[in-house]
Amino acid sequence: MNRKKLVIILICIFAALLAGAAGIYFVLNPSAPVLIDGYTPETKIICIDAGHGGSDPGAVNGERQEKDDNLTLALLVAGELEALGYTPLLTRSDDSYLTLGDRCEIANEQNAAYFVSLHRNSASESAKGVEVWISSKKTAAERKLAQKIMDALTEVGVQSERGVKAGTQASTESDYSVNKNTKMPSCIIELGFITNGEDNRLLDENMEEYASAIARAIAEVME
Numbered sequence: 001m002n003r004k005k006l007v008i009i010l011i012c013i014f015a016a017l018l019a020g021a022a023g024i025y026f027v028l029n030p031s032a033p034v035l036i037d038g039y040t041p042e043t044k045i046i047c048i049d050a051g052h053g054g055s056d057p058g059a060v061n062g063e064r065q066e067k068d069d070n071l072t073l074a075l076l077v078a079g080e081l082e083a084l085g086y087t088p089l090l091t092r093s094d095d096s097y098l099t100l101g102d103r104c105e106i107a108n109e110q111n112a113a114y115f116v117s118l119h120r121n122s123a124s125e126s127a128k129g130v131e132v133w134i135s136s137k138k139t140a141a142e143r144k145l146a147q148k149i150m151d152a153l154t155e156v157g158v159q160s161e162r163g164v165k166a167g168t169q170a171s172t173e174s175d176y177s178v179n180k181n182t183k184m185p186s187c188i189i190e191l192g193f194i195t196n197g198e199d200n201r202l203l204d205e206n207m208e209e210y211a212s213a214i215a216r217a218i219a220e221v222m223e
């Protein structure tokens, strides 16, 4: 056997092993998110998810509750999206409680093009800034969405740009529920720390600018 033949045989064996491994992976993980690098949305529906609500206040700082900040911002983002010609789909438009599963179901059933969840962070008083979370598996389309949003928010002005992060705080292999269980590209925006006075001041003073920045960033990835 000459050297060329041997190389071809080795390549064939490698390709067969790879195909087998991929097959086993999808059989064992039927709900594993699909890689959506060349993602083309089929609808103009954008799901905006105001985190927490009802009996779940989210993070709290004195009288201030995360669920209220999330809702105020979500309503503003929805208005901005509508003005740009998109169809906003709110998981909640009042102070009601929804499970994480409910939120994903709303987006999946309506075949939303993107899912953007709004939250506020919480930690010690010194922690500050904005971060955006994407899943560990749905790659390019999500990274683009999240980075556009991060850049747009930074342009408005943030204390610290904490960046786009994949996975969860605990592990880059695991995912937050709404990122894991939505079919479309999704991200979670942590718009500053509710535990940081300056982050709260920035949010209060720039609420409309932040909402408009988020909507414009989403519109840009939809183009």
Ligand SMILES: [Zn+2]
Binding pocket: 051, 052, 058, 059, 066, 118, 119, 120
């Ligand atoms: Zn939250």
